[in-house]
Every structure is written in structure tokens, then in C-alpha cells.
Amino acid sequence: MKQATKMVLGAAAMVAVSAGVAGVTTYSMLKPEQxxxxxxxxxxxQNPNTRxxxxxAVNMQPVDLTQAAENSVHAVVHIKSTQESKxxxxxxxxxxxxxxGDIFGNGRGGGQxxxxxxxxxxxxxxxxxxSKDGYxxxxxxxxxxxxxxxxxxxxxxxxxxxxxxxxxxxxxxxxKIEADDLPTVPVxxxxxxxxxxxxxxxxxxxxxxxxxTAGIVSAKARSLGVYNQGVESFIQTDAAIxxxxxxxxxxxxxxxxxxxxxxxxxxxxxxxxxxxxxPTSIMKKVIADLKEYxxxxxxxxxxxxxxxxxxxxxxxxxxxxxxxxxxxxxxVLIAEVIEGGSAAGQxxxxxxxxxxxxxxxxxxxxxxxxxxxxxPGDKVTVRVLRDKKEKEVEMVLKNEQGTTxxxxxxxxxxxxxxxxxxxxxxxxxxxxxxxxxxxxxTNGKMQDAGIRxxxxxxxxxxxxxxxxxxxxxxxxxxxxxxDQVLFISGMFPSGKRANYAVDLTQE
Numbered sequence: 001m002k003q004a005t006k007m008v009l010g011a012a013a014m015v016a017v018s019a020g021v022a023g024v025t026t027y028s029m030l031k032p033e034q035x036x037x038x039x040x041x042x043x044x045x046q047n048p049n050t051r052x053x054x055x056x057a058v059n060m061q062p063v064d065l066t067q068a069a070e071n072s073v074h075a076v077v078h079i080k081s082t083q084e085s086k087x088x089x090x091x092x093x094x095x096x097x098x099x100x101g102d103i104f105g106n107g108r109g110g111g112q113x114x115x116x117x118x119x120x121x122x123x124x125x126x127x128x129x130x131s132k133d134g135y136x137x138x139x140x141x142x143x144x145x146x147x148x149x150x151x152x153x154x155x156x157x158x159x160x161x162x163x164x165x166x167x168x169x170x171x172x173x174x175x176k177i178e179a180d181d182l183p184t185v186p187v188x189x190x191x192x193x194x195x196x197x198x199x200x201x202x203x204x205x206x207x208x209x210x211x212x213t214a215g216i217v218s219a220k221a222r223s224l225g226v227y228n229q230g231v232e233s234f235i236q237t238d239a240a241i242x243x244x245x246x247x248x249x250x251x252x253x254x255x256x257x258x259x260x261x262x263x264x265x266x267x268x269x270x271x272x273x274x275x276x277x278x279p280t281s282i283m284k285k286v287i288a289d290l291k292e293y294x295x296x297x298x299x300x301x302x303x304x305x306x307x308x309x310x311x312x313x314x315x316x317x318x319x320x321x322x323x324x325x326x327x328x329x330x331x332v333l334i335a336e337v338i339e340g341g342s343a344a345g346q347x348x349x350x351x352x353x354x355x356x357x358x359x360x361x362x363x364x365x366x367x368x369x370x371x372x373x374x375x376p377g378d379k380v381t382v383r384v385l386r387d388k389k390e391k392e393v394e395m396v397l398k399n400e401q402g403t404t405x406x407x408x409x410x411x412x413x414x415x416x417x418x419x420x421x422x423x424x425x426x427x428x429x430x431x432x433x434x435x436x437x438x439x440x441x442t443n444g445k446m447q448d449a450g451i452r453x454x455x456x457x458x459x460x461x462x463x464x465x466x467x468x469x470x471x472x473x474x475x476x477x478x479x480x481x482x483d484q485v486l487f488i489s490g491m492f493p494s495g496k497r498a499n500y501a502v503d504l505t506q507e
Contacts, residue, residue: 236274335349432456450500
């Protein structure tokens with residue numbers, strides 16, 4: 001067998017050599033114009049408009065990020081947020097009730113009220129000084145529900161922070177410390193940021209202060225669905241971002257702030273290659289609103305739509321067919337135009353939004369980012385694909401209430417009342433499972449509605465009210481609605497039931 005193998009290999013070698021010799025012989029017999037080999041660019045026609053990266057000696061040098069790091073590290077702070085220990089009333093389920101149900105018909109839900117002491121909770125994050133008189137931008141989730149906020153500067157000084165305003169929809173918050181002549185980071189233009197550009201992530205990962213990591217911009221206008229239908233148009237970067245980096249700075253090679261580090265994408269909870277930052281194009285407007293109004297003046301287009309450049313395999317066949325007929329490859333397909341909204345009378349169902357203010361819109365995240373820069377009352381130009389033709393439409397943006405009025409921060413204080421959870425004795429007396437009691441009424445929305453001291457609130461806008469925080473959440477949602485009305489139902493200690501409509505509109 002070994003011999004046979006050698007013979008075959010020998011024959012193969014001979015064929016190869018013979019082919020080479022024949023090739024040389026054949027080549028010598030061809031005419032000069034026929035034996036000219038074709039160049040790669042003759043075979044494959046490349047786009048002459050393609051621009052190559054600069055290859056001069058200066059631009060080929062490694063990027064020096066030391067100055068950018070030095071400029072930004074002093075303006076990034078360490079934030080410690082503390083939730084103090086509290087006494088809370090909780091309902092403990094009765095296993096007898098779970099098995100037999102409410103056989104006595106007392107409506108108590110099979111639970112007993114007990115007082116429990118919650119433990120103190122401490123969290124850590126980062127923040128960026130954006131004003132020399134002590135205004136700091138951070139993530140809402142860094143300081144959410146904090147009773148005490150402690151801010152430590154890079155030079156070791158510590159201050160107590162107070163919250164100026166928060167916006168859960170973008171996960172941004174504005175905090176103030178009482179200090180002056182503080183170092184700041186110049187705010188850059190995130191729209192000018194390019195994929196592949198060098199960036200630094202500056203923050204306090206794992207409670208370690210003043211940490212700088214480097215990477216590039218991996219993508220822009222990413223939507224992750226982490227903010228529960230909030231505004232998302234993240235800058236994606238491979239600069240290492242870990243727990244504690246939240247609220248820190250993403251800066252470009254010039255040391256300009258281009259994003260607020262917010263989200264870590266990881267199956268393990270630690271850095272695994274990708275981090276995400278809120279672009280300054282969104283941050284600047286949100287933070288300015290929080291300082292000026294205490295609430296974000298959010299403009300909405302007033303449409304419901306479907307992004308068409310995502311995985312079209314997941315789309316219903318009806319939508320896929322419609323997209324094919326329209327000839328669109330990206331953008332947002334309008335499925336519904338909300339009556340009274342910004343787009344009413346301007347845009348139509350089956351329009352595809354492909355641009356806003358001269359900037360291309362490829363997906364829903366880019367549309368959200370374009371709108372997030374504006375306030376109600378601003379004029380915008382929306383480019384749509386309609387009947388396979390591009391068309392520009394001008395419109396005035398409105399808020400969620402369908403107006404251009406300023407929306408003020410509506411805390412529970414506008415109700416003009418004090419509350420407490422219904423005492424156990426009164427619950428037993430009235431056979432109640434939950435509710436909050438009005439312990440005092442002054443000038444405010446509740447007095448205007450006719451609500452008096454002693455009234456027990458059981459439901460607000462159809463939701464069962466178990467605590468003051470429940471009422472506040474329902475009330476804030478109502479202020480963002482078109483009607484801005486809080487429908488309250490409950491009873492007095494006498495057993496008399498009553499319903500009230502509380503007008504929440506503000507002048």
C-alpha cells in the first residue's frame with residue numbers, strides 16, 4: 001500500500017509540473033494584447049466616491065487620551081444614596097383563607113396587618129458636575145427613593161446633595177450641592193459622535209473612585225427596552241462600564257461630555273464587552289427642563305407606529321406585505337394617528353416617517369431622540385414616505401395633554417391635604433382591608449373638590465389605595481393624562497360613601 005501511495009503522489013506531481021510547462025508554452029504563443037492579466041479593480045468595480053482614512057504620519061500616531069482623562073476625572077463625583085430604616089405596615093396572608101377562601105364574607109382578603117422594620121439600604125453610583133455652582137447630573141436609578149444623598153468630589157470633599165428633579169422616562173436626575181467654583185466637563189455634541197471614535201468612561205465602578213476606561217463607539221441609537229416604554233437612544237461602547245459607573249461621564253478624545261453612562265449589558269452582572277450611555281442630545285434638554293420647571297416638558301408626536309428596519313421576520317404577514325408595497329427599507333410605519341395630537345391632520349396612517357429636522361430616521365430610537373430635543377410649542381419638519389413619494393410636513397409639537405402649555409411638577413402637595421393609613425381599630429370597625437384617611441385639608445385641589453377631614457380614600461381612578469405613595473403615583477399619572485382628573489371614591493367614619501372628581505389642572 002505504501003508503494004501505491006508513492007506512485008500516485010508521483011503521478012500527481014508530474015501532472016502538476018506538466019501543466020506548468022504547458023502553461024508556459026501556451027503563454028508564449030499568445031499575442032501581447034491577449035496575455036495581459038486583468039487588474040483587481042478592472043474585475044471588480046468599486047465606488048469612486050469611497051473616501052479612505054487619512055494615512056499621513058501624524059494621524060497614524062496612537063490617540064493620546066491623557067488630557068481628556070485629566071480634564072474629566074475631576075468633574076466626576078461619587079454618589080452614595082441611603083434609604084433609611086422605616087416602619088411599614090404589611091399584609092400577611094392567612095393560609096386558612098388561601099385554602100377555604102372568604103367563607104365568612106368579611107372582605108378582608110385573608111390577611112393580617114403587621115408592622116415590620118425595613119433594613120437600611122445603601123447604593124453607590126457616579127455623577128457629573130455640569131455647573132460650577134454645584135449642579136450634578138446622574139441617573140434616576142442612582143438616587144431613586146433615597147432619603148440621604150452624599151456626594152464625594154475627586155479631591156476628597158463631601159457634601160449633602162438634594163434632588164432638584166428626576167425623569168424616570170430617560171433615567172436622568174439633577175442633584176445640587178452647596179459649593180462654588182467646582183470643576184466641570186464641557187458638554188459636547190453627541191450627534192457629531194461617529195462609530196469607531198475613541199471615548200472614555202469615567203466613574204466609580206465597584207465603589208472605586210476616579211476610574212477611567214477607554215474604548216470606541218460601537219453603535220448609536222440603540223434601544224434596549226429597559227426603561228419601560230421610556231425614551232431610549234443609547235450610545236453603545238466597549239469602554240468598560242461596571243456597577244457603580246451609572247451616572248458617570250462618557251467623554252470623547254477632546255474631553256467633552258457626550259453621554260451619561262447608564263446601562264450594563266451582561267449575563268453575569270459584570271462587564272462583558274458592551275455598555276450604554278444616554279447621549280447629551282437628550283440629556284441637555286431634560287436637565288435644563290428639570291432646573292427651570294421641575295418637570296420635563298416632553299413633546300409627543302401623537303402616533304402609534306412600528307419600526308420597519310428591525311427583524312422583519314418577526315412582523316405579522318400583513319405588515320410585511322404593506323412595507324413591501326410602500327417600498328420602504330427603514331423608518332417608522334404609522335399605524336394610528338392620535339386625535340388632538342401633534343400629527344393630527346398632518347400625518348396619515350401608512351405614512352413612513354423617515355426623517356425629522358433634516359436628520360434621517362431609521363428606527364424608533366432615532367425618532368425618540370429627535371423629539372426629545374424639543375419642547376411643546378416647537379415647530380418641526382417631519383419627512384415621510386407617502387404613496388412611494390417623499391414629502392415634508394411642518395407641525396407644532398404638543399404635550400401628552402394635547403396642548404403647548406408648560407407642565408409643572410405636580411407633587412402630592414397640590415392636593416392641599418394630609419394623610420395617614422387607616423388605623424387598625426377603624427379598619428375593624430368599618431370592615432376595611434385598606435385605605436388612607438384625610439387628616440387635614442387646607443387650600444388646594446381637594447378642598448376645591450369638597451373633600452373634608454376624616455374622609456377615607458379607598459380608590460383613585462379605579463385603583464385600590466393602600467398607602468399615601470399609592471395615591472401619589474395615581475395622581476402623577478393623572479396629571480400626565482388628557483383629562484387631568486382624579487376620581488376618588490371612599491367613605492366617612494359614619495359609613496356614608498361618597499365620590500369626588502379632583503381637577504388637577506394648573507395655571
